[in-house]
Amino acid sequence: LQGRIFCMVSLALVVTLLAGFRTTPEHELLAVGALVLLLGVPHGSLDVVVARRLLGLTGIGAWALFSLLYVCLAALVVGLWWIASTVFLCAFLGFSALHFGADPAAGVSWPTRVLYGGAVIVLPALWHSAELQRLLGLVAGPDSAAFVVPALRILAIPWLCATVLAGWQ
Numbered sequence: 001l002q003g004r005i006f007c008m009v010s011l012a013l014v015v016t017l018l019a020g021f022r023t024t025p026e027h028e029l030l031a032v033g034a035l036v037l038l039l040g041v042p043h044g045s046l047d048v049v050v051a052r053r054l055l056g057l058t059g060i061g062a063w064a065l066f067s068l069l070y071v072c073l074a075a076l077v078v079g080l081w082w083i084a085s086t087v088f089l090c091a092f093l094g095f096s097a098l099h100f101g102a103d104p105a106a107g108v109s110w111p112t113r114v115l116y117g118g119a120v121i122v123l124p125a126l127w128h129s130a131e132l133q134r135l136l137g138l139v140a141g142p143d144s145a146a147f148v149v150p151a152l153r154i155l156a157i158p159w160l161c162a163t164v165l166a167g168w169q
Contacts, residue, residue, distance in 0.1 A: 009035065017127075081140070086147050089140035093148070097121045112166045115159065122159045125152035 023031075047070070057063055081088045101117025108116075124132045129149055136145035 085140040086144040089136065089144045089148055092139075093121050112169075115163045115166050118159060119163050122152050122155050123163075125149055126156035126160060129153050 051057055051066055055062075055066070057066055097114070097118040097120075099117065100120055101113035103116065129152075132152070133142075133145045133149040136148060139145075140148075
């Protein structure tokens, strides 16, 4: 259901943009906030709940150790990201596409899953390269974004065509 709602909202946004409708960044932020509220919680915000269920953490000592390891792991990721930002940006985008590709219902073919998962990563480069480069630059630095966005732009038209074909099947 979430995937269908996402597709319907995305299609409605594309139609309104093609019709010439433009919004302010403040309205876009409100829309994104509403979609997150309705369709999903940001990743990481439920890690404590998951940890309690999976690891059976009880007591302050166990929670202190979990918190310390969690912060150390986060610091390691940030440090490695800092050292090799382009590699990590590419890996992050790839894993994000795989993650989004897991959303369709069981029985969907893996090529369709790859296209679906990658669409949210690749297709914005088609019409919004400058904005995408700015956003990815905030995440991984301008040099990394300047490398990744042109590659995504090259993939965008073939990805769109393949996604439309997969949607017809």
